[in-house]
Amino acid sequence: MTITKRKFDVVIVGAGGSGMRAALQLSEAGVKVAVLSKVFPTRSHTVAAQGGIAASLGNVTEDNWHWHMYDTVKGSDYLGDQDAIEFMCRQANEVVYELEHFGMPFDRLENGKIYQRPFGGQSQNFGGAQATRSCAAADRTGHALLHTLYQRNVRANTQFFNEWMGLDLIHDEQGDVLGVTALEIETGEVVALQARAVLLATGGGGRVFQASTNAFINTGDGLGMAARSGIPLEDMEFWQFHPTGVYGAGVLISEAVRGEGGYLLNKDGERFMERYAPNARDLASRDVVSRAMTTEIKEGRGCGINADHILLKLNHLDANVINMRLPGIREIAIKFAQVDPINEPIPVVPTAHYMMGGIPTNLHGQVVVPYKTGPEEVVQGLYAAGECACVSVHGANRLGTNSLLDILVFGRAVGSQIIEDLRNNPHHKPFPTSSTDKSLARLARLDSQKDGESVAQVGDVLRKTMQAHCGVFRFADMLKEGVTKISKIAERAEHTEIRDKSRVFNTARVEALELTNLAEVALATMVSAEARNESRGAHARDDFSIRDDNKWLKHTLYFSEERRLDYKPVRLKPLTVESFSPKARTY
Amino acid sequence: MRFSIYRYDPDKDQKPYMQDYDIVLEPTDKMLLDALIRIKVFDDSLSLRRSCREGVCGSDGMNINGRNGLACITPVAGLKEPVELRPLPGLPVIRDLIVDMTQFFKQYHSIKPYLINNDPPPETERLQSPEERAELDGVYECVLCACCSTACPSFWWNPDKFVGPAALLQAYRFLADSRDQATAERLDNLEDPYRLFRCHSIMNCVDTCPKGLNPTKAINKIKGMMVKRTV
Numbered sequence A: 001m002t003i004t005k006r007k008f009d010v011v012i013v014g015a016g017g018s019g020m021r022a023a024l025q026l027s028e029a030g031v032k033v034a035v036l037s038k039v040f041p042t043r044s045h046t047v048a049a050q051g052g053i054a055a056s057l058g059n060v061t062e063d064n065w066h067w068h069m070y071d072t073v074k075g076s077d078y079l080g081d082q083d084a085i086e087f088m089c090r091q092a093n094e095v096v097y098e099l100e101h102f103g104m105p106f107d108r109l110e111n112g113k114i115y116q117r118p119f120g121g122q123s124q125n126f127g128g129a130q131a132t133r134s135c136a137a138a139d140r141t142g143h144a145l146l147h148t149l150y151q152r153n154v155r156a157n158t159q160f161f162n163e164w165m166g167l168d169l170i171h172d173e174q175g176d177v178l179g180v181t182a183l184e185i186e187t188g189e190v191v192a193l194q195a196r197a198v199l200l201a202t203g204g205g206g207r208v209f210q211a212s213t214n215a216f217i218n219t220g221d222g223l224g225m226a227a228r229s230g231i232p233l234e235d236m237e238f239w240q241f242h243p244t245g246v247y248g249a250g251v252l253i254s255e256a257v258r259g260e261g262g263y264l265l266n267k268d269g270e271r272f273m274e275r276y277a278p279n280a281r282d283l284a285s286r287d288v289v290s291r292a293m294t295t296e297i298k299e300g301r302g303c304g305i306n307a308d309h310i311l312l313k314l315n316h317l318d319a320n321v322i323n324m325r326l327p328g329i330r331e332i333a334i335k336f337a338q339v340d341p342i343n344e345p346i347p348v349v350p351t352a353h354y355m356m357g358g359i360p361t362n363l364h365g366q367v368v369v370p371y372k373t374g375p376e377e378v379v380q381g382l383y384a385a386g387e388c389a390c391v392s393v394h395g396a397n398r399l400g401t402n403s404l405l406d407i408l409v410f411g412r413a414v415g416s417q418i419i420e421d422l423r424n425n426p427h428h429k430p431f432p433t434s435s436t437d438k439s440l441a442r443l444a445r446l447d448s449q450k451d452g453e454s455v456a457q458v459g460d461v462l463r464k465t466m467q468a469h470c471g472v473f474r475f476a477d478m479l480k481e482g483v484t485k486i487s488k489i490a491e492r493a494e495h496t497e498i499r500d501k502s503r504v505f506n507t508a509r510v511e512a513l514e515l516t517n518l519a520e521v522a523l524a525t526m527v528s529a530e531a532r533n534e535s536r537g538a539h540a541r542d543d544f545s546i547r548d549d550n551k552w553l554k555h556t557l558y559f560s561e562e563r564r565l566d567y568k569p570v571r572l573k574p575l576t577v578e579s580f581s582p583k584a585r586t587y
Numbered sequence B: 001m002r003f004s005i006y007r008y009d010p011d012k013d014q015k016p017y018m019q020d021y022d023i024v025l026e027p028t029d030k031m032l033l034d035a036l037i038r039i040k041v042f043d044d045s046l047s048l049r050r051s052c053r054e055g056v057c058g059s060d061g062m063n064i065n066g067r068n069g070l071a072c073i074t075p076v077a078g079l080k081e082p083v084e085l086r087p088l089p090g091l092p093v094i095r096d097l098i099v100d101m102t103q104f105f106k107q108y109h110s111i112k113p114y115l116i117n118n119d120p121p122p123e124t125e126r127l128q129s130p131e132e133r134a135e136l137d138g139v140y141e142c143v144l145c146a147c148c149s150t151a152c153p154s155f156w157w158n159p160d161k162f163v164g165p166a167a168l169l170q171a172y173r174f175l176a177d178s179r180d181q182a183t184a185e186r187l188d189n190l191e192d193p194y195r196l197f198r199c200h201s202i203m204n205c206v207d208t209c210p211k212g213l214n215p216t217k218a219i220n221k222i223k224g225m226m227v228k229r230t231v
């Protein structure tokens, strides 16, 4: 197969919120940027975000970035890097106002300011009363945000390559990144895109779990690309299980429901969160609520004939509040749970939702890896932002509405950083022709594979294995067995067979390629989780039930090649303020 | 359950044909998209777009028993058998249920789908009252699925000249935004025998929108704004 070459200053893989925020920064500065996306930009999964964006605007209750920072550090169970968290919380108001100026249709308060609602883990005065920090457009904040960013990019004339799938990074022997290979899905053509900077903004990989709030396209492709190029993946054991996915369907019911006054009930009609988190109750941090729900179900207090779910009650709220602030939720509940939440509670279960780990970066979005000079050496030419990156601002547990903030702040920051780095790197470096071999070999293998298993079959066991062995509570023997099983599944993923051999819009081929990325994500998760002998944030070990700061206040780094683990210290020192030192975490 | 699905792969087929599938659905296969994914397990060559599976991304618009809709939020129960599935009408077919949306997006881009406000932005947010903001409800929620435009006879005949209901709805979204300053320019852009006025209020768009939006109402409001400025 021959390979066409094209040349850009910058290639961005991913047109979700993070990719498009970065693209805007670059396009407006006149940089020649190509934005690749597997789907038309507004179909990226940012569109599904419901609840809001955190920023200490203080439109409803008094607030400031330092309180927001405290909550984020505490929410992260102290695994978050405090310099990056300070950076993010300080910039929150600015990026939200900027988005409003771009045309974002935020809901409004009577005084005309942006509407804000309370969310889990948000407090005033360093752990005091509930704060009201989430800026929202009804329960369609992600939709409003993603469309606004797309619209602004149309204005800036950004060049999009829609329905193009990034395959692998192109790099030289030193590991400097020089471009990517990509598949144009409509024609089946493989193209080498040369660039002086490559930004991975491919979003999450939540499709490694069977029950997931994530879209089909969230297959962790950027992580697969990085891992295959020898870049480690950070903190992959930390996955957020959202307390309220629709029972049986996985579709998300936003925490905004509890922010607006909804609460959870067990089969006895008990508001059980009062026992687990006496102060914050239903608005405790997500890891805390998901564990409480799982415990209720395990101890026989689940609802329904099989006692396997929990009820989310909101029918005590005014129907107007539901129709005005939660119209999308009502639509979802009616369609996917066959209940109208104005009259009846919604059946829910904890559901895999967000990947705290990812490609390691510094707060400028530059990818950093351990090398001779230390644990965080910059990889030339490679950047990452959004859910595929691990900055790390979410540590062991992300607070609701901090991710839309993350994609805006770091999408913008990485754009600015790239502009600066391009000045010191004015010329494209030639790349060795052999550097595209890897991608061509993967495609050739798929075309010639005989007697292989189907992608659907292998994908199905992968998701079931992750669900059973690496869920809300984790057990030593299950994790150990999980590593063996996932290793075998990853091997099987390399030998799947597709019957569809067409060049035109071959979705079977896309899904086969995605499966190998899912396998990288699953392996990284299982291996990292098996090794971490403590409980922190979303990683809850049955055999090591408490946090162990002496041994484990450190980030995991997983290297795909030898399935080897390494660790690096948490950045406890913020940019300007005092460090928040680890304390017991109660809500 | 029996399905009859439009198939066409330009790589091997001379012309399109309908293929029948008889398939046993699992109890969890509640939506049409679930059923299509079930079929794809047996026949991986069946091609369609999908992503969010909850009706917010707009990927899986298709013609279902003669009506446009999103497969992921169309319950299979209640569909008449054989369920006849075709690509969205009026746009070129790339393969199977996948259409070429270029023309649709071109029209969307043609209405300048972004806020225009040339005042220097304030240090905080621009203020907007809840009433002003309410003007955008039922308008900004569009998922660009093209179900409406591809159900509109005027768009079928003149996809290059008539803006179509989806893009006109978005034109109204910016006309209706109290923060936007380009009203005159936006109306000029639509002042043409085709761009806006090819809409004859046939209302197919309203009947078909899977998000329950009402492009005709928005179109009539734009027409009203046109009339108002000429008097």
Ligand SMILES: Cc1cc2nc3c(=O)[nH]c(=O)nc-3n(C[C@H](O)[C@H](O)[C@H](O)COP(=O)(O)OP(=O)(O)OC[C@H]3O[C@@H](n4cnc5c(N)ncnc54)[C@H](O)[C@@H]3O)c2cc1C
Binding pocket: A013, A014, A015, A016, A017, A018, A019, A036, A037, A038, A039, A041, A044, A045, A046, A047, A048, A049, A050, A051, A052, A053, A054, A141, A142, A164, A165, A166, A167, A201, A202, A203, A204, A213, A214, A215, A217, A218, A221, A222, A252, A254, A353, A354, A385, A386, A387, A388, A400, A401, A402, A403, A404, A405, A407
């Ligand atoms: C249902 C749901 C609700 C949520 N609600 C909230 C909320 O209210 N507040 C909040 O803060 N967070 C929320 N989150 C989290 C947040 O929405 C996401 O973390 C965030 O939107 C991710 O943005 P992103 O830009 O990193 O990725 P995405 O928006 O997922 O975009 C990824 C992009 O990468 C592209 N891509 C992927 N792989 C490839 C490839 N191989 N080649 C080319 N392109 C590729 C895709 O096409 C897409 O354009 C929610 C998440 C979910 C699932």
Ligand code: SF4
Binding pocket: B151, B152, B153, B154, B155, B164, B165, B198, B199, B200, B201, B202, B203, B204, B205, B206, B215, B216, B219
């Ligand atoms: S009302 Fe207008 S836009 Fe809608 S279908 Fe009829 S002609 Fe088309």
Ligand code: SF4
Binding pocket: B141, B142, B143, B144, B145, B146, B147, B148, B149, B165, B166, B169, B208, B209, B210, B211, B212, B213, B215
């Ligand atoms: S108006 Fe409705 S049917 Fe038309 S593109 Fe938007 S969501 Fe789809």
Ligand code: FES
Binding pocket: B050, B051, B052, B053, B054, B055, B056, B057, B058, B059, B060, B070, B071, B072, B073
């Ligand atoms: S898959 Fe997103 S709208 Fe149907």
